[in-house]
Amino acid sequence: MLRDLTGEERAAYFRGILPIWGGGLGDERFQQFQRRLADAPEAQDRYRLLGWFEGGALVAALKAYDLHASCAGRRLRLLGIGAVFTPPPLRRRGHAAAMLRAAIEEYRQRGAHAALLFSDIDVGYYERLGFHQLESRECSVDAASLPVPRGSFRAAMAGDEDRMSEIFAAARDGERRFGLVRDGWTLRFQLRRLRELARARGVGEPEWGVLAEGRGGDGAAMIRFGRDTVDVLEAAWSSDSARECLMGALRDCLLRTARLRLRFWPAGQLRGLFRETSRGSAIAMLAPLDPSVHLPGRGAPAELALLDHI
Ligand SMILES: CC(C)(COP(=O)(O)OP(=O)(O)OC[C@H]1O[C@@H](n2cnc3c(N)ncnc32)[C@H](O)[C@@H]1OP(=O)(O)O)[C@@H](O)C(=O)NCCC(=O)NCCS
Numbered sequence: 517m518l519r520d521l522t523g524e525e526r527a528a529y530f531r532g533i534l535p536i537w538g539g540g541l542g543d544e545r546f547q548q549f550q551r552r553l554a555d556a557p558e559a560q561d562r563y564r565l566l567g568w569f570e571g572g573a574l575v576a577a578l579k580a581y582d583l584h585a586s587c588a589g590r591r592l593r594l595l596g597i598g599a600v601f602t603p604p605p606l607r608r609r610g611h612a613a614a615m616l617r618a619a620i621e622e623y624r625q626r627g628a629h630a631a632l633l634f635s636d637i638d639v640g641y642y643e644r645l646g647f648h649q650l651e652s653r654e655c656s657v658d659a660a661s662l663p664v665p666r667g668s669f670r671a672a673m674a675g676d677e678d679r680m681s682e683i684f685a686a687a688r689d690g691e692r693r694f695g696l697v698r699d700g701w702t703l704r705f706q707l708r709r710l711r712e713l714a715r716a717r718g719v720g721e722p723e724w725g726v727l728a729e730g731r732g733g734d735g736a737a738m739i740r741f742g743r744d745t746v747d748v749l750e751a752a753w754s755s756d757s758a759r760e761c762l763m764g765a766l767r768d769c770l771l772r773t774a775r776l777r778l779r780f781w782p783a784g785q786l787r788g789l790f791r792e793t794s795r796g797s798a799i800a801m802l803a804p805l806d807p808s809v810h811l812p813g814r815g816a817p818a819e820l821a822l823l824d825h826i
Contacts, residue, residue: 517569517570521577526565529565529574533601537599549715556708561582564579576602577599578599578616579598582595584697585694585697586694586695591697592630595619595623600633628806635799646804649815650694650815653792654782655789659770663767666760669761671723671726671727672724676725685698685700694802694818710724735753735754739766742775746775746778748778749822783819800820
C-alpha cells in the first residue's frame, strides 16, 4: 500500500536518508530542515512524502512532486520523484520497484503525462521501470573565464522573487523543448529549501541570487553554495550587456566567497556559452505516461536547469 507518511514514519525516513543526502547536518537539524520543508506553504499540494507499506510496515519511501512542464507548446503535468529509499536490511526484495510502480500509477490516474527523476544510481534500474535518459550535461567554469564586473548589480533580497521569476519566464518564452515551466513555483520552493537549510545550519538569510539592473537590460541568477563551487540554479537576461554584467557579478561572487568554479546545467540561455561535459550523476530520466503527448526521446535535449533538480 502507498500512502503519505505520518509523523514518526517521516522521522524514520529522514533518519534513513541522512547519511546520503544530509549535507553534513546532524540528525536533529536535518530532521528539523526536512520537516519544515515538508510543512512549508510552498510544499502544499505540490510536495509529498510517500511510503510503501507491506503488512503494515514501512519498507520504502520517496519524495513526490507535482510538477508543471511544457513540451512543443503544450502544458504538461509531471510526477517528479526524488530521494527513493529502502532501509539497507530490506533491500533487493523489490520494495522500491513496487513503490515506484504504485506511485506512477496513482499519478497517471490523476492526469500526469510523465514521470521525471534524476538518477544517482545505475540508470538500468529505472530503465526497467519505463524511464529513459534525457540529455544530461553540466558546465564548470573558473573565474578567469568570466568577465570583469561591469555595470550595476546587487544581491537578491526577500521580495525579489517575483522579479526574478519574470526574468526567468521571459527568457523561456516560446520555448518548444521539454522543460519545467517558469511560473515562479520552482523558484519559491527551492528558495524555501535554501532558507530552511540555512536556518538548520544556524545562519541567517542565505545569499541566494544576483540581479543585474541597468539601462541596457535586466539579468538574474539564482545561486547556492557548494563546498568549492557556486552553483547557478538558473540564470537569464534580456540583453548582451545584461548577460555580461551578470557573468561579472558571478565572477565577483566566486572570488569573494573563495569558491573555485561556477557550476550549472546548460539550459535556457545558459546553453551554448561554455564547454559542456556529460554529468556523472543526477541523470535526467523521463517515463511517458500518456501516449498521446509528445515528449523528448532517449538522449534528446531537455531544458532542465539545476533549479529543476529535485
Ligand atoms: C536504490 C534503492 C532505493 C533500491 O531499493 P530496493 O528496495 O532494494 O530496490 P528493488 O528491490 O526494487 O531493486 C533492487 C535493485 O536496485 C538496483 N540498485 C540498488 N542500488 C543500486 C545502485 N547503487 N546502483 C545500481 N543499481 C542499484 C539493483 O538493480 C538491484 O537489483 P539486484 O538486486 O538484482 O542487483 C536502495 O538501494 C536505496 O535506498 N539506496 C540508497 C538510496 C539511493 O541511492 N536511492 C536512489 C537515488 S536515485
